[in-house]
Amino acid sequence: MLWAYSISHSSLLLRGAASGEEQDSSMFDIDIEFGGVGYLDLPIFLIGLKIRAVTEVTPDKWSKFRNSMGFTTFEIISDHTYHVIAANCTVGTHRWLNGDRLTDPTLEYDQILASYWQQP
Numbered sequence: 001m002l003w004a005y006s007i008s009h010s011s012l013l014l015r016g017a018a019s020g021e022e023q024d025s026s027m028f029d030i031d032i033e034f035g036g037v038g039y040l041d042l043p044i045f046l047i048g049l050k051i052r053a054v055t056e057v058t059p060d061k062w063s064k065f066r067n068s069m070g071f072t073t074f075e076i077i078s079d080h081t082y083h084v085i086a087a088n089c090t091v092g093t094h095r096w097l098n099g100d101r102l103t104d105p106t107l108e109y110d111q112i113l114a115s116y117w118q119q120p
Contacts, residue, residue, distance in 0.1 A: 002044045003031075004102045010037045011102050012084060014046070028093045028110065033101060034074070036087025038065040046078040051089065053116055072116065088117045 003015035014032040032051065034040075039062065054073040065071040065085045074089055076082040092109030101107050 001046070002042055004100060005037075005040070006102055009102065010086075011035055012037045012040060012086070013100055013102050014042075014049075015100070028095050030091065030093050030113070031100065031109070033090045033092070034084055034086040034088065035090075036069075036071065037084065038069055038071050039083070039085040042076060042082045042084065046076070046082075048078060050077040051075070051091075051114075052077075053089075054083075074116075088115075090115045 001015055002012075004013040005011070012034040014034075016030040016032075052075050054075050058073045062073060062083075062085055065073075069087075071085045071087055072089075074084045074086060076084060090109075090112060091114040093111045093113065094107070094109050096107060099107055
């Protein structure tokens, strides 16, 4: 689910929430956090997904993000293929009952499952 997007901080948060309203100690949420977002093409809800950094040629309309900003194109594969162009992406698990790192950057993930940071 598209959980939060902050234009002023160029941040995007997708959250796969644990099922059910009451979480027990074995349940956790998975967040996919993008920083330095320059472009996004996503629906509000996604049913399952895969993410990959696109290394092959991308459409010319995205060239300003690749060339002048050095961002990475991330392909989000769900029922269709969507795109996010951003400087970085982190996938982490947590058990926060309320909150997210966009509104409270002091929160830390229990485990980082994957991380992609563009090298200068």
